[in-house]
Amino acid sequence: DARNGVVEQTRRHAAIAALLRVPHVVLAVNKMDLVAYEEQVFDRIVQDFAAYAEELGLPGFTPIPVSALVGDNVVEPSAHMDWYAGPALLEFLENVPVGAESADAPARFPVQYVIRHDEVRYYAGQLVSGSLRVGDRVTVQPSGEASEITGIDVLGTDVETAYAPQSITVRLADQRDVSRGDMLTAGTDAPTLTQDVRAAACHLAERPLRVGDRVLVRHTTRTMKAIVKDLGGATELSANDLGRITLRTAEPLALDDYADVRRTGSFILVDPADGSTLTAGMADLS
Known part of the structure; x- marks a missing residue:
């Protein structure tokens, strides 16, 4: 105004x-x-x-x-x-120029579905960052198991290369234990595996977020329990407050810094009682 x-x-x-x-x-x-x-x-x-x-x-x-x-x-x-x-x-x-994550960004493929057909496992989801090619060596996060991509399907067609943000189905050379919520990564630029999550936060709910609250973290296709350990010195965050947050998660999360890869560097906190969204977080791993 x-x-x-x-x-x-x-x-x-x-x-x-x-x-x-x-x-x-x-x-x-x-x-x-x-x-x-x-x-x-x-x-x-x-x-x-x-x-x-x-x-x-x-x-x-x-x-x-x-x-x-x-x-x-x-x-x-x-x-x-x-x-x-x-x-x-x-x-x-x-x-104004707008676009998806660069194909040069680290490859990040959160698994949404595991499809079993004729004793072969297919892993379906959205490639949220970078690119994947047939023959690429990939690592399953958070287990650390390694394999090789033997096939990529996009809309029912076999392709040699997939790019973010395509929805794809991937086949691996080995029958690895890969489930929904796991992430396939390629190359040497791996995400950070951590249970201690530090992030910038924007609180969205009317109910305040307090130190000690038990919440659910939804990160890509993975959901897990966590506890709020610190709010940057504050005792609580009220609706629309911006602040800093530290979480302790029940299991390791494969996180990127939000500045590097938005989709794998962001998450939301959910109220385990009713499933409502509490807080949006942007990971800061520096």
Whole structure:
């Protein structure tokens, strides 16, 4: 809101964008019509937000002055703000580059289903990061068992290579003990196996999260019990609070740093009593 500038809600949304490593952020300064479309008002808000974005480590942002009421700079450039030479909001959203995890990222394949047919096991799921090829040596996480990919199926067709985020079925050379929740990884860049999980967190539930709470962790296709050991010095997190969290899980989790692989670096905490979502976490293994 151009009348109020950078308010608490603006800061909270920016902080969440920084936690999630959102690569493209828009600062849409609305209600410019109520401040007579003054460039100085817009510039002051942009400067204030830029200082906060630098504190958060946001990689950058695109400021756009708009008036949603009359449509200025929403779809078409505004005749009231000839001092602004950037894109309209819709133009920016239609052209901003978006994409899945890079194929050069570490290969991560959480197993969702194990299919048994004619005494052969097939492992189905979504390749959430990187790529897998027939002949690749893979490791089963968390057991550490090794095998080799002998076949990859995509939509009923055998392929030599699969890329994230394709849903695939994989065959291995050995009849390994692989279950739902296990993860196949390839290459030397392995995830971290740990029962002590440190993460940035955003609490979503009305019920506060407290030190000592027993929760369920849902990470990719795996669900396990955990206990909240620390909240960054706080005693609890209330709804919409951002904070730090340390968990002790019942079994090792194959985690990546969220900054490196989002899908295997993120998780949610679930209330074991009713299955409701409590908290979103982004692993920080540094």
